[in-house]
Amino acid sequence: MTDAQDPTEAIELPRRRRFVDLSPLREHPVFARLFIGTSISGVGFWVTSVAVGLFIFDITGDTFAVALVGGISLVPMIVAGLWGGMLADAFDRRKVLIISSIVAWAAIIGIVVLAAIDSGVPGRPPVWPLYVLTTLNAVASTISNATRSSVTPRIVPADMVSRANALNGITFGLQLTIGPALAGVLVAAIGFPLTFAVDAVLFTAGFLGVLGLPKLPPLSHAAKPGLESLRDGIRFLKTAPNIRMSFIVDIVAMSLGRPYVLLPAIGASVLGGGPVTVGVLTAATAIGTFLTGLFSGPVAHVHRYGVAIGRAIMLFGAFTALFGIVIAVAATGWFGPVGASWDQVNLPLLLLAAVALAGTGASDEVSAIFRSTMLLTAAPDEMRGRLQGIFIVVVTGGPRIGDMIAGGLAVLTTVWLPPVAGGLAIVAIIAILLRAQSTFRLYDARDPQP
Template sequence: MAGVQAVLKRVALDTRPLSIPAYRRLLVGQGVSFIGFQLTSVAVSGQVYNITGSSLWVGMLGPVSLVPLVVFGLWGGAVADAMDRRRLLLAGSVVAWLSTVALLLHAWSGLGNVYLILAVIALQSIGFAVTSATRGAIIPRIVPTERVPAANTLNFLVSSIGTVVGPLLAGVVLAKGGYATAYLIDAILFGAGFYAAVRLPTLAPVGEISRPGLRSVVDGLSYVVSKPVVLMSFVVDIIAMAFAMPRALFPEMAAERFGGSTVAFGWLSASIAIGAVVAGVFSGWVGRVRRQGVALTLVIALWGVTVAAAALAQPLWLVVALLAIGGATDLASAVWRQTILQTYAPDEMRGRLQGVFMVVVAGGPRLGDLRAGATADAFGLVPSWAGGGLVCALLVLVTGFGVAAFRRYDAMASRPDTR
C-alpha cells in the first residue's frame, strides 16, 4: 500500500500554485471563459459547414484568423514587455468579447453570410492574440520559478477541460437551441475571465524596456533564431499542428461516417482534450523530465501516429479513444514547450516570446485546418487525415533528433539566460 501511495504521489497533479490567490483567480476565470470560447469555436465550424457544405470553407477559418494572430500576437508580446500587463490583458479581453457579441447578432439576424462570419473571426483573433501572449508573460511574474511547470500544467489542464466541456455542450446546445444560443452562453461566461483580469495586481514592466514596435518585435524574433533550443520548441509544434491536426475534418467525418449526428460532432471535437484532461490529472511526472528535447520529439511522433490511426477507425468510441491518446501527448508537449520559454529567457523578453509562442500554438492548427480542408477536397477524408499524421511522425523524428542542441537539452542544466 505504501508503494502504491508513493507512485500516486509522484504522478498526481501538482496543485501548489493554487495557493497563490492571483494565480488561482486567473486560472478559474480562464477555465470558465474558455468553455464559452470552445463552444463558439465548434458552433462557428458547424455554422460555416451548414451554410456552405464544404470542408474547404471550414478550413478557411484558419488562414482568415492567422494573419491577425501573427501580427497582433507579435505586437501584443512586444507591448507586454513595455507596459502594465494587467491593462493590456483587459484591453484584449474587451476586443474578444465584442467579436462574440457580433457573432450573436449575426446568428439572430438569420443572414447566413459566411464572409461576415470570417470577418468577425479575424476580429476575435486580434483579441485572442493579445490576451494569450499577455497571460503567458504574466504567469512567471506571479508564480515562483520552481512552480512554473506545475502552473503551466494546471493552465493546460483547465484549458483542456474547457475543450472537452465546450464541444460536448455544443453538441447539445446546437441541437436544442441553435447557433445564437451558443454565442449567448459564450458572451455570459466571458465575465469570469474578465473579473480575474480586473483583480490582478499591477504588473509594470521590469528590466530593460524596449519601445513596442517593429524593432522590438525583430529583437524578439532574433532571440528565437539565435537559440536552437527555443527555435526547435516552435518548429516541432508547427510540424505537429500543420500536418496532423484533423479538426477541420470533424464536420465531414460526422456527416459521412456518423450520419450527421451533432452528438458525434461534439465528441470528435472534444476527443483530443479528453486525453489532455486525463493526462493532466496524472501529470506529476511531467515537471521532472530533464531531457525535454528528446521527450518532445517522441511525444509528437506518437501524436502523429495516433491521429493517423483514428482516421482508419470505424466505431466512434475508437476514433475518440485514439484522438484522446494524441491529446495526452499534446498536453505533455505543451507544458514542456511553454516551460522552456518561461524559464530559459529573461523577463524583459518573455512577452515577445509568448507572442511568438501564441502565434505558433494558435497559428499552427489554423495552417493545419487549411491543409486538412484543401487535401480532403482534393483526395478525400481518409487520405487527408491519415496521411497528415504519418508525415508529421516521420518529419518530427528527422528534425527533432537532427538538431544536436535540442537533442541534448537538459532542463535543469541549460538555462543560461534565466534571471
Template sequence: MKDPAAPDASEGHGGEHGPRLSPVDPVEPGGPVQEPPPVRRRSWALDTTPLRNRAFRRVFGGVAVTMLGQQMTLVAVPYQVYELTGSSLMVGLTSVVALVPLVVFGLLGGAIADAMDRRRLMIITSVGAAVTSALLAVQALLPGDGHISVLWLLAAAVSAFAAVNQPARSAVIPAIVGPDDVAAANALSMTVRSAGVIVGPLLAGLLIGLGDLSILYTVDAIGFVLAVLLLRGLPSLPPAGVSGPLRLGAAVRGVGEGFSFLRTQPVLLMTFVVDVIAMLFAWPQAVFPELSQTTYAGNANSLGWLFAGVSIGSLLMGLTSGWVSRVDRQGAVVLAAIAVWGVAIIGFGLSSALWLSVLCLAVAGAGDMVSAVLRSSMLQTAAPDEMRGRMQGVFIVVVAGGPRLGDLRAGVLASSVGVSAAMWSGGIVIVVAMAVVAVAVPSFWLFRASQADELAEAARRRMAD
C-alpha cells in the same frame, strides 16, 4: 482568457527578473512571512502547488470561466460556415481568415506585452473579446442564419484579441509563481482548458441540435466579462526594466528584436518548429463536420464527440501529470510526445468506428498535453523576462496558427483524396520528422530543465553586449 484571483498582498522586488509575488499568505506588517516551501509528493497526481498562490488562483479562475464559452464558439463558427456553404474547404479557409490577424497581432502583442503593464493589457483585450463574442451572437440571429462575410470578419477579430491577450498572460506566470512552479502552473491551466474543451463541444453539439447558435456565442461573452472582473484584482505586472508609458514605435521595433534574439537560441526556436510540424500535418478539426454528416451520421452528437476527443486525452493526462512537472529531459520528452500524436492520428485516419476515432484522438490529446506543458515551460524559463512577451507572442502564433494551416491542408486533401488519406499520411510525416529533429538538432534533444536558468542568463548577457 486567464484572469487572476486576489493578488498577493506584497509584490517584492524581482530585480532584473521583474516583480515577484509572494506565494505566502497572509502578510504581516514586517513583510511577507517566509514559510518553508511545501513538500511535493512524488506521485502521478496533478501538482496543485501553484494554487497556494493568490494571484495564480485568479489566473486559474479566469481560465475556468472562459474555457466553456470559447470552446463552444470554436465549434459554432466552423459549423455555421459549413451550414452556409456545405464545403469543408470553406471551413479550412475560415481558419486562414482568422490566421492573418493572429500572426500580425500575435507578434505585435508579444512586443507590447514587453513594453507595458501586462495586467492592463489583459484587461483591455478581454473587454474587446467580450464585445466581439456579443456581436457573434447578434449575427447568428440575422435572417438566413447569418452571413459568411460578417462571420469571417468577427472570427478575425476574435483571433486579434486573443493574439494580443495570450502572450501577456503567459509571460506573467514566472513572475507570479516563480521558476520552480512554472511547469506545474502550466499543467493546471492546460488541464482546466482540456475540461472546457470536452464539456464545451459536447454542450455545443446539443445546443446546435436545438438550432440556436446565438446561445453559444452569448456564453462566450459572459465568460469574458467574468474574466475582466477577475483580472482587476491583480497588481500591476510590468516587464523587467519597463516603467514608462507604452511607445508603439518601440513595440513594433521589439518584434524584430524578438526574432533576432530567437535566431541565437536554437533550443527555443525548435520548440516552435516541432509544433508547426505536428499541427500542419495532422490537425484534424476541419474534417469533423464532414465526418459527422457522412461516416458518423448515425450518431446524433458525433460532432461534439469528435471535437471533444483530443481534449478527453488532454484532461486525463493533465489529471495524472505530476510526473510531467518533474521532467528534466524536456527536449527528448517533447519529441516523444509529438511522435505519439503522429501515431494516434494515423489510427484516426484509418478508423471507421466513432468510438475508435475518439479513442485515437484522445491518445493524440494526451501526447499534445505533455508537449504543450513542456514547450511552454521551456520558453518561460529559458528566456529572460524582458523577452518573455515576445517569445509568447511567437508561441501563440505557432500554437494557434499551426492548426489553422493544418485545417487548410486537411480541407484541401479531404476534398481531393478523402478524409482518411488526408489524416494518416500526415501522421506518418510527423513520426519521421521527429526522428530527423532528434538527429539534426542534438541541443534540443539533450535540453534539460535544470539548464534553463543558465540559458536565460547567457541570453541576457548576450543582449546586454
C-alpha cells in the same frame, strides 16, 4: 537522474506524487483567480469555436468554407501575436489583458447578433461577416493569450512554473471536453443564437480573473512596440536554438495533424451523428489532455525536455494516423448506412475514433507542458512577451495552416487521407529533427539554456 537516462524512465521513477500538484493554486491566490476565470471562459470559447464551424457548414454545406475561418484569420493573427508580445514587454501586462479581452468580448456579441438575424429573417446570410468577427476575436485572443502566458513567472515562483503549466493543461482539457460537447448539444437543442450567447456570458468569469491581477509593469526598460522591439526579439531567438526548435516541432505537429476541420463532414456522412458527433470527437481530444494534466505530478522530476517533447509529438502523429485509418474504414460503408441524426451514428467506429483523438490530446499535452516551461524558464522576463507572441502565433497559426491543408486535401481526395498522411509525416519529420539538433535532444531543465 543522470543525463544518460531516458526521459520516459524519469516520468515513472518519481513516486512522491502521481496526481497533479495543486500547490500553485493553494499558495498563490492571484494565479488561482486567473486559473478559475480562464477555465470558465475557455468553455465558452470552445462553444463558439465549434458552433461557428457548424453554423458556416449549415449555411454553405462546404468543408472548405469552414476551413477558411482559420485561413482568413492567419495573417492577422501572426501580426497580432508579434504586436501583442511587444505590448506585453513594453506596458503593464494587466492593462494589455483588459483591453484585448474587451475587444474579444465585443466580437462575440457581434456573432450573437448575426446568428439572431439569421434566425429572424428568410433566406441565409452571407458568411463574410462571420469571417470578419471570428478574425477580430482571434486577433484579440492572440494578444490576450500571449500576455497571459508571460504573466505566469511573475505570479508563481520559478520552481512552480512546470506545475502551473500542468494545471493550465487541466483547464484546457476541461474547456475542450465540455465546450465542444456542449456546443453540439446546444446547437441541436436551442439553436445558434443562444449557443453563441452562452460564450458571451461565460466570458465574464475570465474578465474578472484578469481584473484580479496586480499591476504588472516591465521589470526593466523595454523598447516601444515597433520594428526595433521586434528586431530585438528576433535577434534573441537567433541565439536561442532550443526555444527555436520547440517552435519548429510544434509547427510540424499542428500543420500536419489537424483533423478538426473535417469533423462536420465526418459527422454528417461518414460516422453519422451530425453535430453531436462533432462535439464528442472534439471533446475526446480534451479528455486526453485532461488526463495528462491530472496525472502530471511527476513533471517536476523530468529534466530531459527535448527528448520528451520529441517522443510525445511522434506519438501524437501515430494517434493522428490511427484516427484517419478508423475514418477510412467507416468510409467503406461496411457497417451500414449512417445519417446526420444521432440515432444514425456508427457507434463502434465513433468510439474507436474518440480513443485515437484522446491519444492525440494526451501526447500533445505532454509536449505542451515541457515546451511552455522551456520557454518561460530559459528566456529572460524582458523577452517573454515577444517570445510568447511568437509562441502563440505558432500554436494558433499552425492549426490554421493545418485546417487549410486538411480541408483542401479532403476536397481534392477524401476525408480520411489528411490524418493518415499527416500523422505518418509527423513521425518521420520529428525523428529527423531530433537527430539533427543535439542541443535540443540533450536539453536539461536543471540548467535551462535558450
